[in-house]
Amino acid sequence: MKKTVFFGALTVAALVAGVASAATLDDVKARGSLNCGVTTGLVGFAAPDANGVWEGFDVGICRAVAAAIFGDPTAVEFVPTTGQTRFTALASGEIDLLARNTTWTFSRDTDLKFEFVGVNYYDGQGFMVPKDLGVSSAKDLDGATVCIQTGTTTELNLADFFRTNNISYEPVPIETNAEAQQQYLSGACDVYTTDASGLAATRATFEAPNDHTLLPEIISKEPLGPLVRHGDSEWGDIARWTLNALVSAEELGVTSSNIAELAAAPTNNPEVNRLLGTEGQLGSMIGLDANWAANAIAAGGNYGELFEKNIGESTPIGLARGLNAMWTEGGLIYSPPFR
Amino acid sequence: MSDTNTHSVSYVRESMLAESAPPSTETGTIKWMRENLFSSVLNSVLTVLSILVVYWAVSKIGPWFWNSVWDAGSLTECREILAAKGMTGHDGACFGVIKDRWQQLIFGFYPSEYYWRPVLALLVFFVGITPVLFDSVPRKMLILTILTPFVMYLLLWGGAIWLPLMVVAGFGVGYLAMKFLSPVNGLLGTIGAIILPLIFWLYLAGPIAGWLTFYAPIGFEFVPSKSFGGFTLSLVIGIVAIILSLPLGILLALARQSNLPIIKYSAVTFIEVIRGVPLIVWLFTASLLLNYFLPPGTNFDLMLRVIIMVTLFSAAYIAEVVRGGLAALPKGQYEGGDSLGLSYWQSMQLIILPQALKISIPGIVNTFIGLFKDTTLVVFIGLFDPIGLAGAIRASTDWNGIYWELFIFIGVMFFIFCFSMGRYSLYLENKLQREHR
């Protein structure tokens, strides 16, 4: 599988990161770690801490997939990507999985040739304004200066929104969330627009969060999810069903604290048993160990736990579950059955 | 003599008067100020203006530094400390972030128990280049210089020592081939010196190194490129690129001066294309396109791709510096080499290059300074150089919203590095000028 290029002598395992081929799973196993693309830093979703350990909601997905494959949530190499470089990194095989709050759109799925494996966060583009601006609706923003992050669907949505409402605006494109935040706080923009989750996360860290308000309009649907390359359905399945396992675990009440107990012996709930591998052959069907899902859940907890720990109401970011509640509780988070 | 004067002249002073002090306006500070600060109306105006500018800057920024908080684990905590002193977040700096994260800014994610390795690698680099930079050091030390890259590689990335050894051994194979084949046939020697090492590297080095590693696992803990960050990353990219680009740059410079049109014009095209396009476009090329140009399935990690691109980039600039050195030599030197019947390579090796390179060293150091500063651009392709790390630190919940402190720290660090290197290149230039007189 490995090609001895003329850099053969320099085939330092480290420098030559990996070889993309049809069977991503084999490559990942051969390499011993999963290459997972994340952002270069977004509060709550992915950021390295003081020891360089990555943390966050998207990071949790990467760790779960690694745990499903290797049984070891630390067998991940995090590859920081920018809005500009993320798709190329995935297409070229530099990363195996991109978990970088990326919106699932038609053209990304078909034209850019990626496969979105699900949605881990239902988001929408919103607006944040200072309260003293006296604006209560996005339609009042005629002539306003708007800070946006480039390289995202945000700028396209914004152009569409202002065009359909026939009002003018002045876009100020900014490269990173941190810069945009600084521009907004200094008053260089009237409005900051990005995904509503990002707005809430950003507002939470302000010196005076209550001076700022989110406008009621959500101008777009932004289903954020992990994605893989087209053309390797087995690999896509692993990522998809790991995500589903986390969701199902929450629905079935499997948490990181009770999983050891539940996975030790078959319980009287057959779906839990199938999920955790104490009954049935789901593991071998997907090409992994029988306890793959149990490992994935044990890595960082089920979907709800990941949410609460990284971006939930107990964190400084303080996002409510909203659309991201379980379908049983009025949200959209839903997993097909494990059967 | 004074006797004659005593009788012929009515009065003559016989002893010198004690020197009286110059007028107070002509001495000390006042004189200095008059001459240096207020010598004309225009000068006085400029002086006053400059002092006002300095005063304004200090009065604006001074208190912010003065009131800075060093003992805080997060921005909120820092703001609370400032608030307890009755100040807002704008009145004092929160240098707590530097105290909390300085190791990350300097070493990136390098494992903390191995911090000594990058430091030692830097020292090795400095020792390695002394024979090049200071001519008082014995020439024999140049052998050390040649070994430096391999030692640095071992220290920085680690892994078993056999692979770098095998790469060195490849050069040994080349040397032996040259030595034993040249007497048989000059051409054979040259070809052998090129082909045999390549064969060795391609087919033998890997298996032998693997075999040795298996039976004698000597080496350092392996550290992947992804752990590099901060100033370590900038320095590694800068130093590796400059080392690799030197031979390439010299070859390009020679090619550009060559009489053979095809070689000359390909060198010119290469140099102009590389220099004509901004580094950031090349970095995006490394990040977005380099994988397209390699055989399907090959994949390098981003840092290696960046190093390749930056090496090509700086090679073009070094080529121009060396070309300047070559052009600065008097024609007589070239003609002298020819008249002695030296072949092209002999005269280059023995006469031209030693002189040309000596003249070029200040330019090379300046190129390195520029390159080192330009490594900050890798932030745009997602590598964690100091500025990228500043972004990542600001994305952690503890330090979200911090701004100036990080950038000031980074700026000061860059200033110290670049300023001292700049002084060194200035010293070299002056020394060269003295020697040429």
Next chain:
Amino acid sequence: MSTLTDPPKPAFRLSQLIYDTRYRSITIQLVALLLMVLGIGWLVNNTVQNLAALGKDFNFGFLDNSAGYDINQRLIDYNSQMSHGRAAMVGILNTLLVAFLGCVTATVIGVIAGVLRLSKNWVVSRLMAVYVEGFRNVPLLLWIILIFSIMSESMPQPKDFRGAEPAASMIFSDHVAVTNRGIWIPRLGFTNSLSGNEAVASVEGLPAVATGGADWALIGVTLLISIIAIGFVRTRASQLQEATGNRPTTWYLQLGLLVIPFVIVALFLGMTVVTPFLKGFNFTEGTHLRNSLIALWIALSLYTGAFIAEIVRAGILAVSKGQSEAAFALGMRPNRTMNLVILPQAMRVIVPPLISQYLNLAKNSSLAIAVGYMDVRATLGGITINQTGRELEGMLLLGGFYLLLSLLISSVMNYFNNRTQLRER
């Protein structure tokens, strides 16, 4: 027994290709050419295979598709419904604009700083040294970021201009507004516009103005004719001087030729100054110099200015004192000494590195990415590539543009070098 034979005609032997210096150069070049062709072929082959594997093709059709994103600073007409190609054009013009502005101010700053650094005034020369070293030794990227945020933090917001007792007010008797979103300066408008744009009064009480290409074209043509006429007058004056020895006084004629046609045209078009005023969230009317443009412009000028200062200083120091002393000994007056002796020599040292600094500045303008200035890298090389996934085509176009720009600047440099080089004999 001796046979006479012709001296053997040296037959061409294959080994001559290697040992004979006459042929060896050809061999070397052929081998090099072969290797290069093989190398390039290898790269192209790889690219083709990789593109095929990704299911992508190589075509520039995406340039005609609708771009879908907005650009804030547009020197030509553009909206989000126009094509990616048009967006790239807007970006190219923005790059050229900031590069041009930067070169001009960097030269001014550099010359002043270079001269002042040689000043005998201790405070001034120290201050200039701090400026030069500070900017030369810290990455440009850091300066751009710092200047951008200093501007947005320290300038007043537009809303500060509002109210009965505003916290900030416009300067130059209410003509220029300096805000943290940029600077609004007055612009010229035309009440009798030729361009057929409908003249609109944006606020009651103000005259209706419009602006259009036709108006500016008319003014440009007028100025051009004036300049040609002035050239004619000057040539004639020189001819007269050569013929009679007396040069007629023509400055009033030249001035009149320049001013009078312009005034007539301006009156005809009804040229007025349109001052910016606060409306809604922002100032409107007037010309808006955006923060991103100003920050990039200032940072590029200060950074490059520091390098130019060193070049100027070196240039002045390079002219030996004997030159001016010799000129004085010949009885030349100081200003003529400067113009005819010192400057031409100093310029020979200054100009080549100066132009290469211009080259650097033009390339460094791609750092616009740090402040969100919509240059060609941000439009074509940024959003367009990102939205269409055409990185190969986009990067090729982008590289090609910068290469063309650099080649243009360096051909100017070579022209100058060739003209001023000392001829070595």
